[in-house]
Amino acid sequence: MVDVTLHVPTQETAWWVLGEISDPEIPVLSLVDLKVIRSVNVEGSAVSVEMTPTFLGCPALEYMKQEIREKLLALGFESVNVELKLSPAWSSDLLSEDAREKLRAFGVAPPALRAATLAETLNKPVACPFCKSYHTRLESPFGPTLCRQIFYCEQCRQSFERFKTL
Amino acid sequence: MPLEVPTDIPKEALQRLLIALADDELVLGHRDSEWTGHSPILEEDIAFSNIAQDEIGHALLWFTINEQLGGKSPDWMGFERNWKHFTCCHFTAFPKGDFAYTVVRQYLFDVGEQVRLKNLSTSSFPPLKEAAEKIIMEEGYHLMHSQSLLERLGDATEESHKRMQAAIDTAFPQALGMFEELTGEDDLVKAAVFSGNEPLKEQWLEHIVPVITSASLELPVEKKNGTFTTDAKADEGGRKGWQKEHLKQLVEDLQTVYKMSPGGSW
Numbered sequence: 001m002v003d004v005t006l007h008v009p010t011q012e013t014a015w016w017v018l019g020e021i022s023d024p025e026i027p028v029l030s031l032v033d034l035k036v037i038r039s040v041n042v043e044g045s046a047v048s049v050e051m052t053p054t055f056l057g058c059p060a061l062e063y064m065k066q067e068i069r070e071k072l073l074a075l076g077f078e079s080v081n082v083e084l085k086l087s088p089a090w091s092s093d094l095l096s097e098d099a100r101e102k103l104r105a106f107g108v109a110p111p112a113l114r115a116a117t118l119a120e121t122l123n124k125p126v127a128c129p130f131c132k133s134y135h136t137r138l139e140s141p142f143g144p145t146l147c148r149q150i151f152y153c154e155q156c157r158q159s160f161e162r163f164k165t166l
Numbered sequence: 167m168p169l170e171v172p173t174d175i176p177k178e179a180l181q182r183l184l185i186a187l188a189d190d191e192l193v194l195g196h197r198d199s200e201w202t203g204h205s206p207i208l209e210e211d212i213a214f215s216n217i218a219q220d221e222i223g224h225a226l227l228w229f230t231i232n233e234q235l236g237g238k239s240p241d242w243m244g245f246e247r248n249w250k251h252f253t254c255c256h257f258t259a260f261p262k263g264d265f266a267y268t269v270v271r272q273y274l275f276d277v278g279e280q281v282r283l284k285n286l287s288t289s290s291f292p293p294l295k296e297a298a299e300k301i302i303m304e305e306g307y308h309l310m311h312s313q314s315l316l317e318r319l320g321d322a323t324e325e326s327h328k329r330m331q332a333a334i335d336t337a338f339p340q341a342l343g344m345f346e347e348l349t350g351e352d353d354l355v356k357a358a359v360f361s362g363n364e365p366l367k368e369q370w371l372e373h374i375v376p377v378i379t380s381a382s383l384e385l386p387v388e389k390k391n392g393t394f395t396t397d398a399k400a401d402e403g404g405r406k407g408w409q410k411e412h413l414k415q416l417v418e419d420l421q422t423v424y425k426m427s428p429g430g431s432w
Binding site for chain 2: 139
C-alpha cells in the first residue's frame with residue numbers, strides 16, 4: 001500500500017511550485033533561485049506573492065507574473081495576487097553560490113559582487129565558464145538580453161556571456 | 167493599486183514631473199532603437215538596442231506611478247496620446263543624426279539622468295525615491311558606455327574630432343532644455359519632492375565640463391564665482407508641450423502598430 005499525499009495549497013507548496021518556474025531567458029535558474037520572489041503569504045484559499053523585477057525593461061516580467069498566477073491556481077488557490085515591489089531594489093549580489101554554479105554549468109559566467117563603483121566591478125577578473133581561465137576580456141558591456149554581457153576567452157578562444165552585475 | 171499623496175505635495179505638479187521623466191525616456195529610447203540594425207559596428211548595435219529597452223522600461227515605471235496617482239494607463243500614454251501632449255524636452259526628440267550626435271546626446275542625457283536620479287533618491291515621496299534608486303543602478307552602464315565613446319572619439323582622428331565638436335555645438339543648447347522649469351515646480355521643491363531644475367543643471371555642468379574638456383572638445387561655458395555659467399540659449403518649450411514637427415513623425419512611428427488594432431492584445 002502506497003501512501004498518496006494530495007498536495008494542498010499551503011505556504012510550503014506555494015514556494016515549491018514557484019521554484020519550478022524557470023526564468024525564460026536563463027532556464028537553469030528559477031524565480032526562487034533568482035530571488036525575484038520576495039514573499040509568499042497564504043490566507044485560507046488566497047495567496048499573495050511579492051516579486052521584484054531584475055531589470056525594469058525585462059520583457060519577461062509579464063510572462064513571469066502570468067506563470068506565477070497559473071501555477072498557483074493550478075495548485076488549488078482560488079485567488080492569486082501578484083504584486084511588484086521595487087524596494088529594496090534587486091541586486092545580482094542576492095544570487096547564492098548554488099545559483100552561480102548553475103549559471104557556470106549553463107555556460108554563463110556569474111555576476112561579480114558589487115564593488116564601490118561600476119568601473120571597479122567591471123575591472124574584477126572574470127573566469128571563463130568553459131575552461132576556467134582568467135585570460136578573458138570584456139567585448140561589450142551589453143549583450144543579447146538586458147541581464148547579460150559579452151566576453152571573450154583568449155585561452156579557449158571562444159565568446160561567452162556573463163550575467164551583469166546590478 | 168492607487169497611491170496616496172501626502173497633503174503637502176501638489177498632486178498635479180507631481181504628475182507633471184512623472185510624465186516629463188517618462189516622456190524623456192520613452193522618446194530617447196525610441197531614438198536609440200533607430201540604431202538597431204544600422205549601427206556602425208555590431209557592438210554598438212547591441213548596446214543601443216539594450217539602452218533603448220532599458221529607457222523604455224524606465225518610462226513604463228514612471229508612467230505606472232502616474233497611473234497609480236489617477237493618470238491614464240502607460241499604454242494610453244505611449245500609444246494613444248496625441249503628440250502635442252507629450253512633454254519631453256526637445257533635446258530627446260531630435261532625429262538621431264550621425265553617430266557623433268548620437269554619442270554626444272546620449273552622454274549629455276546620461277549625466278543629466280545621473281544627477282536627477284541621485285536627487286530623486288532623496289525625494290520626500292517614497293514611490294519616486296524607490297523608483298530612482300532602482301533606475302540609477304541600471305543607468306550606470308549607459309553612462310559608462312557613452313562616456314567612453316565620447317573620450318575615444320573626441321580626439322581619435324581629425325574627422326572624429328570635427329564631427330564630435332559639431333555635435334557638441336548643436337547638442338549643448340538643446341541639452342540645456344532638459345532643465346526647463348516645470349509648471350508648479352516651486353511647490354514640488356517646497357515639499358522636498360526634488361531640488362528643482364536649476365541646481366540640477368549646475369551639478370550637470372560640474373560633471374560634463376571636465377570630461378568634455380579632457381576629450382579635447384570645447385563647450386561655451388565660463389566659471390564665475392565657482393559656478394559654471396553659459397551664454398548658450400536653452401532650447402526650451404517641450405515641458406509646456408510646445409513640440410516640434412520631428413516629434414510628430416516619431417510618435418506616428420511609435421504608434422503605428424498599436425493603431426492598426428487599438429486595444430488589441432497579443
